[in-house]
Amino acid sequence: AVVSTQSTGESMVSGITLQNGQPYQLDKFSEFIARTRSKDPRDDIDELVSFSKLFSESLTLDNLPSSYIVALCQLLNLDTGFHTDAFLRFRLRSRMRTLKEDDMVIRSEGLQLMSAAELQQANVDRGMRSVGVSVERLTNQLDQWLILSLDKEVPMTLLLLSSVMTLKGGQGV
Numbered sequence: 001a002v003v004s005t006q007s008t009g010e011s012m013v014s015g016i017t018l019q020n021g022q023p024y025q026l027d028k029f030s031e032f033i034a035r036t037r038s039k040d041p042r043d044d045i046d047e048l049v050s051f052s053k054l055f056s057e058s059l060t061l062d063n064l065p066s067s068y069i070v071a072l073c074q075l076l077n078l079d080t081g082f083h084t085d086a087f088l089r090f091r092l093r094s095r096m097r098t099l100k101e102d103d104m105v106i107r108s109e110g111l112q113l114m115s116a117a118e119l120q121q122a123n124v125d126r127g128m129r130s131v132g133v134s135v136e137r138l139t140n141q142l143d144q145w146l147i148l149s150l151d152k153e154v155p156m157t158l159l160l161l162s163s164v165m166t167l168k169g170g171q172g173v
Helices: 005-015 027-037 043-052 057-062 066-075 085-109 116-125 135-151 155-168
Strands: none
Touching: 057 085, 057 155, 066 085, 066 135, 066 155, 085 116, 085 155, 116 135, 135 155
């Protein structure tokens, strides 16, 4: 199944469960995502961080509808095949753990030492644009990811959902 970013964006926030376990319409979050589509999402880091306080990593991933689990798997190039949601969540958690470890290695070694191919692959691994993007933009995207992931401790599920929703062009994920 292919989930378009348009349909994802329109209904994304309606089914997410927050830390307190109560379903909640996140209208402001939806508006924020719509705004980030039309400009550089890095301009709104503080706002994204403020939304991150609403989410708990495990609760958010456990309560995402199947279509969003599939979209996240596709974003991370994970085979969705004929697997159960529980198995896909397991694979997502495993990949997110690997990405977190990779984030720490990149941070310790430094972005400056990465080649253009390594920067491109690191961006692809995190579901961010990488084709037709300058090395400067690749570096900036990855730097912002590291800030959000490591320094601001934004749940990776939220970072990935933001990547799904900020993809331009309405292409399927």
